[in-house]
Amino acid sequence: xxxxxxxxxxxxxxxxxxxxxxxxxxxxxxxxxxxxxxxxxxxxxxxxxxxxxxxxxxxxxxxxxxxxx
Amino acid sequence: xxxxxxxxxxxxxxxxxxxxxxxxxxxxxxxxxxxxxxxxxxxxxxxxxxxxxxxxxxxxxxxxxxxxxxxxxxxxxxxxxxxxxxxxxxxxxxxxxxxxxxxxxxxxxxxxxxxxxxxxxxxxxxxxxxxxxxxxxxxxxxxxxxxxxxxxxxxxxxxxxxxxxxxxxxxxxxxxxxxxxxxxxxxxxxxxxxxxxxxxxxxxxxxxxxxx
Numbered sequence: 001x002x003x004x005x006x007x008x009x010x011x012x013x014x015x016x017x018x019x020x021x022x023x024x025x026x027x028x029x030x031x032x033x034x035x036x037x038x039x040x041x042x043x044x045x046x047x048x049x050x051x052x053x054x055x056x057x058x059x060x061x062x063x064x065x066x067x068x069x
Numbered sequence: 070x071x072x073x074x075x076x077x078x079x080x081x082x083x084x085x086x087x088x089x090x091x092x093x094x095x096x097x098x099x100x101x102x103x104x105x106x107x108x109x110x111x112x113x114x115x116x117x118x119x120x121x122x123x124x125x126x127x128x129x130x131x132x133x134x135x136x137x138x139x140x141x142x143x144x145x146x147x148x149x150x151x152x153x154x155x156x157x158x159x160x161x162x163x164x165x166x167x168x169x170x171x172x173x174x175x176x177x178x179x180x181x182x183x184x185x186x187x188x189x190x191x192x193x194x195x196x197x198x199x200x201x202x203x204x205x206x207x208x209x210x211x212x213x214x215x216x217x218x219x220x221x222x223x224x225x226x227x228x229x230x231x232x233x234x235x236x237x238x239x240x241x242x243x244x245x246x247x248x249x250x251x252x253x254x255x256x257x258x259x260x261x262x263x264x265x266x267x268x269x270x271x272x273x274x275x276x277x278x279x280x281x
Contacts, residue, residue, distance in 0.1 A: 002256050011123065015103040018131050022096040025138045029089050033154050037142050045139075048131050048141040055127045062120070 007058045014054035021047035088141050095134040102155050147189040155214050157222060160280030161273050174272040191232055222278045230259045
């Protein structure tokens with residue numbers, strides 16, 4: 001199955017977003033301050049949500065290519 | 070800080086909690102998997118195994134790490150030490166721990182009338198929505214802390230007497246006090262403050278905010 005190049009890019013972006021989100025979470029554990037807490041909850045949460053959305057787009061595109069959807 | 074206080078603090082903090090360790094392990098595993106699949110072996114992105122792994126990472130492991138960390142963070146953000154991590158709170162917390170202080174908050178803290186999370190207990194309304202409201206106000210405080218705030222710092226609204234009453238109202242000593250009986254309605258509606266006038270002493274020093 002050939003993934004369009006843009007879906008690979010989406011996976012890459014989703015991966016980067018997810019890694020940044022997880023790093024904010026780790027930061028808030030090792031250096032727990034009001035600022036790191038808010039960054040992990042807001043920025044981290046938003047980036048995890050974004051990576052989920054991007055991956056949903058990739059999955060839907062893949063399923064459409066296969067004729068499942 | 071005296072050795073007794075230090076021992077209590079150590080017992081309560083206990084380093085990194087088990088849930089926090091789970092979050093750390095989950096996060097590291099997620100980061101490693103993403104890096105391996107996306108950067109080290111890009112072909113894996115197109116393979117079913119890579120797709121399933123990413124699906125598990127994005128949909129289950131990362132959100133789980135986020136939610137677990139969220140619950141830990143919400144609980145840890147109730148502590149006095151957390152409040153004291155903002156410089157503007159140093160004066161208030163120093164007064165809490167000052168044995169010579171005659172302020173109301175200090176008496177509650179040093180006599181452990183409130184066992185833990187003393188700042189949060191007196192500055193959050195009752196129930197779930199009270200907790201949520203306190204958290205939202207906390208976010209507002211952090212924003213103000215980094216963007217600037219007016220001094221002297223003061224409460225946004227009149228202090229809600231119900232916060233005092235949730236502990237004091239059921240006690241006989243409170244119920245048998247003539248003044249409380251006489252002004253019961255005003256006290257319960259916060260029309261008359263528990264603090265000031267001829268009632269109870271101030272909770273914090275007036276100029277505590279200056280000590281940073």
